[in-house]
Amino acid sequence: MARNKHPEETVNLILDVAYRLFMEKGYERTSIQDIINNLGGLSKGAIYHHFKSKDEILVAVTDRMTAQSNQMLSAIKDRTDLNGQEKLKKIFKDSIQRPVQDEIFTVAPDLHNNPRLLFSILRETMDEAAPNYILPIIEQGIADGSIKTDYPGALAELIMLTANIWMNPMIFDNTPEEAYQKFMIFGQMMKGFGLDILDDELLERLQELAELYQQNK
Amino acid sequence: MARNKHPEETVNLILDVAYRLFMEKGYERTSIQDIINNLGGLSKGAIYHHFKSKDEILVAVTDRMTAQSNQMLSAIKDRTDLNGQEKLKKIFKDSIQRPVQDEIFTVAPDLHNNPRLLFSILRETMDEAAPNYILPIIEQGIADGSIKTDYPGALAELIMLTANIWMNPMIFDNTPEEAYQKFMIFGQMMKGFGLDILDDELLERLQELAELYQQNK
DNA sequence: ATATACATACCGTCGTGCGGTATCAAAAAG
């Protein structure tokens, strides 16, 4: 295969293929050879030229997955026209409507049987997203009086764990009924923390997603 | 090696060794050969006589890990002298004091880099423990008036996810400060659901565990 | 005698390392 003048295209191609296969078959059941076979002529050497290991490919894939999500979080975090609580509300609204969700249905995501990928997402959520995006927002909320808690760090983690992992249909595939239950319990929990950020519009959209997801299996 | 008159001893030996190695090195970095080398003369044939695959060994290991915990849950669930809320409180008390915790410190548990094992525990917690033990207790609590919720299934899951996973020092190794924060937030959350089941005694014991855990690393 | 506990030899596949080659942009030489 001819050498590519823009090597980042090759890297992206590898990541595209790897992402798709990891989603379809799971990280562990996807071999390097599988990736090669879907690369259109590229070889094993090419892969190991751009990535040191299969693991590094996984990290790159998850990074790319969370990049747009993190970008959204970052943008909301830096806005000056919203108080802390309003920012949290906006995050839930946006995260449920972001196009990733639709793109993600073009492959058959199977995170139930994908320990490595799930693990990678879990770590990203708890070790990066929670402290770097949610925590600052909560701290702002404490400062502006819209959020009250003595333990902002733990609260940030709890919110991300429940919203991003527990309620994620890719990870725990819920029936519409279960999704509804989770949503209500989550809303109750947030209210317990003085956070009134759920409304009917959000609920409707979540129900749609749950149904869409059930169909696509 | 001579044939064992009591084959379950061999099975237990395999599980003992596998458990230790899975904890020390992680499931994926433990090879079948590693297990054999620590078996004291037994061979690959022995392992594959008793287990169909490496994966089946993992399942057996997790089953054994959760067995005593589940036994405790089951015993409390079936008591007739406590109402629902009291049972939940008893569960937290006991789970924090069960001997597993001490035995577990004899090996160096490293679930941070153990996706497969963590995943296995996660599934056990959410798919088995929550619906089979916590849910019936909550339903009893609803019946006897000590617990109020419209969504018992989701609440059971949320409690297990936070208490068993998020607050588990083997999974998210917390500093004593972080452990304290999580405990307080968890207590606040439970209070939000009308569940007043944490007290200073529990907090103290949890702090001890967190410190013990930090030392053993 | 037969089932079963274990041993041994072997298989295909995997992730990875590496020597070699083709192609590039930029500097040096003309």
Add this chain to the structure above:
DNA sequence: CTTTTTGATACCGCACGACGGTATGTATAT
């Protein structure tokens, strides 16, 4: 301004050791 040189890098493809798993053999317990 053109040509040549040069060193970096994109990529190839094979070989290796280790892996999980299997087929088959053997000895022991019932």
